[in-house]
Amino acid sequence: MNQRPEPTAPLAFITGASSGIGQALAMRYALAGFRLALLARRTTELQAWVDEQGWDKDRCGVYHADVADVNSIAAAGKACLAQQGVPDVVIANAGISVGMDTTERADIDVMAKTFATNNIGLAATFHPFVAPMTARGSGSLVGMASVAAIRGLPGHGAYCASKAAVVAYCESLRGELRASGVKVVTLLPGYVDTPLTQENRYAMPFLLSAQAFAEKAFRAIEVQTSYRVIPWQMGVVAKLLRLLPNGLFDRALAGRARKHRQGEGR
Template sequence: MAESSYRTALITGASSGLGRGLALWFARRGVKVYAAARRKENLEALAQQARAAHAHIEPVELDIAQADATLARVRELDDACEGLDLIVANAGYGQETSGKRIKWETVKQTIDVNVSGTAATLSAVLPRMVERKRGHVVGVASMAAFRGLPRNAAYSASKAFLHIFMESLRVDLQGTGVKVSCLYPGFVKSEMTAQNKFAMPFLLETEAAVELMGQAILRGEAEYAFPWQMKGVMGLVKHLPNGLFDGIARRAR
């Protein structure tokens, strides 16, 4: 198993799913991982599993929906470890937001987590990384960023925000020594997708998705969408004329 060049990493949404898998993936490669999430008991179990594998994971209880507190906590962690090398903003929230019965509470929670909290996580120590001339920030978006999917107005919009946010950061940070990556998973087995009541084509096991994401991060990919089958489908859908897209979406809805 190849070791990573990172000394330290912060991974949010690490109590389950992709975040949990990524925390273990990097810890097993010699990285000191700060695993952040709300569910402390899950993080403690994760840290214990890492210790059994002679790896190092530090649990960090954190609710990224509280953006200002998140900003402060990430800076504290940066101070404590003398500089985070890698930040993976993986935490996310997704519930149905159909335009016919939309609930502001769901829209707000989606924005608080996927937009404000994620932006705070990524922004917290970027100026310090630029000063150090090293670092890597990674946003975990979704292929839902490419079109407004049925019953997913808030989720699709929040991931579209992250898509553009990371693109602008990437342009700005060229030549600074700080890398920027944005990942676009398709459907992956997780607690969040388990609640979906529709077909999920090309569904990936969590472990397989984690391996693809970890390798993409190590390669420093600017953008990485997977699996390739879903990437191909969404690549076509992205460029459909609105009239044709609306008709297909209406039937899918």
């Protein structure tokens, strides 16, 4: 993996790249010959992984930012522009998933943090790149939503609502940029085997490895699809659930284990 890309190789900017889906996407884009701009809060771990791959600074830039901090993520984007140029692909992958109980005051703060990361952070990730991509007339902005956006699940109020907002926001942005040459891609992962999902206390049908998801996501982004559920089987399940009358849906989920709350074990 120490092969140096061409100086004119395309650039992929990926948040949440220190583990899970973000790291798998970074590897997939590297295999495709892209230069990389990788962002994470845990930059020590990320840099160690980058070093393991044998990637020098010409191949991969590492940036520190807290996606929930607008100034932090915007500054990282501007640093990428200054050091590596305008990306061809920006993947707003960083996100959090924590259960909540509205009766608990502390969980309202969890919801605020979830929206700060999954929604405000996503928009702030895109912000530095919209104008230069538009000026160039090309590029892809990729928002990472979830099949959890399609129906609200008990105990998942913050996460489901935030991912539904990702879908709506990306749809709005897609319309705004329609004539610019910049494409907006919305990806909705089903269950992917990452440190985030390994804490779940319920069945996860059609579970994908992070590498398998990254391959499917790469293909969807390459063809600039506007909306893609991965894997497709979860898309079918989600649409069927969407069609269920509320009464049947509520009964179907009765007794389902709730998402773990902050501080709870598996």
